[in-house]
Amino acid sequence: MFRYAVLGSGSSANSYIFEYGNFSFILDNGFSSREILRRMEKLSFNPDHLEFIFLSHIHSDHLKGVESLCFELDLPVVIHENLDLDKYTKGEINRKLSVTPGREYTFRYLSFIPFETHHDAPSSLGFYFRLGDISFTVITDTGKYDPSMIAYAEKSHILFLESNYSEEMLMTGKYPPYLKERIRSDKGHLSNFQAADFLKEVTGSERCMIEQIYLCHLSKNNNSVEKVLSEIGKNCSNNIPLRVCDRGESVSGIPLQARRSTLVPGGSSSLSSYSEISAF
Structure with a gap:
């Protein structure tokens, strides 16, 4: 059985969990171990x-x-091949799995393809996953979207998409000009209107497989659930169920009965054992 949840989303902390039977993984963790x-x-x-x-x-x-969390549960962390993670941590993550954007990886019930996002953090990634028969894409923390993101989203049963800020709230708010420009830049975040444009393009395609949409990573100061709904509306989702995740809210995923999906063609690597993972 496939289960999933947004454990938390927003400006302060983000984390997602996905489970298939007795196999699960987390994407990101901005919370303490105790809280997550x-x-x-x-x-x-x-x-x-x-x-x-x-x-x-x-x-x-x-x-x-x-x-x-890696230390407490003895877990490997999956990162961009160019990221020197030790520069940003205490160096206590012993097992790192470095992955190449655009390449397919498999392990047990899981297949995934990492892809690069457009953000002001080095070696940033989004992910297209398939777990069991369910495919899903997570796109947050990107200042713009590109054709590859559209393609991954179209092939997904579930889409997690950033809708970070309201242009109106940002520009009339108290942030200094440099910070407003950073957020609005191609290395910043997606606005509600950009998210709406993305959804119109994806859901208007004949190839679209999406059955559930989650809008997430709402700014604390420059957005709200009500603002997302008023600026995005329901028309852009082409009648696909859409859920806006409020800041800090844990959202249990809606069960799906999805058809089998196919990964985007490309190079493939099998992660068939922890010994291979440890070698990275």
């Missing part, structure tokens, strides 16, 4: 089933709790 385990327990996820932590990038709202 509390959130997992509340939603009935067993930490003993965790096999990996995937890291999108090194900003603290995604990285802060990764090292402690």
Whole structure:
């Protein structure tokens, strides 16, 4: 059985969990180990089933709790091949799995393809996953989207997409000009209107397989659930169910009965044993 949840999302801390039977993994952890385990327990996820932590990038709202959770549960962390993770941690993560953007990797029930995002953090990644028969894409912390992101989203049953800020709230807010420009830049975040444009393009395609959309990573000061709904509306999702994840909220995923998906063609690497993982 496939299960998933947004354990938390927003400006302060982000984390997602995905489970298939007794196999699960986490993407990002901006929470303390104690808090992330509390959130997992509340939603009935067993930490003993965790096999990996995937890291999108090194900003603290995604990285802060990764090292402690890796240490506590003896987990490997999946990172961009060009990322020197020890520069941003205490150097206590013993097992790192370096992956190449655009390449397919498999391990047991899981297949995934990392892809580069456009953000002001080195070696930032988004991910296209297939776990069992369910495919899903996570795209956050990117100042713009590109054709590869569109292609991965179209092939997904579930889409997790950043809708970080309201242009109106940002420009009329108290942030200094340099910070406003950083957020609005091609290395910043997606606005509500950019997320709407993305969804219109993806869901308007005949190839679109999406059955559920989650809008996430809302700014604390420059967005709200109500603002997302008013600026994005329902038309852009082409009647696909859409859920806006409020800041700090844990959202249990809606079960899906999805058809088998196919990964985007490309090079493939098998991660068939922990000895191979440890060699990275």
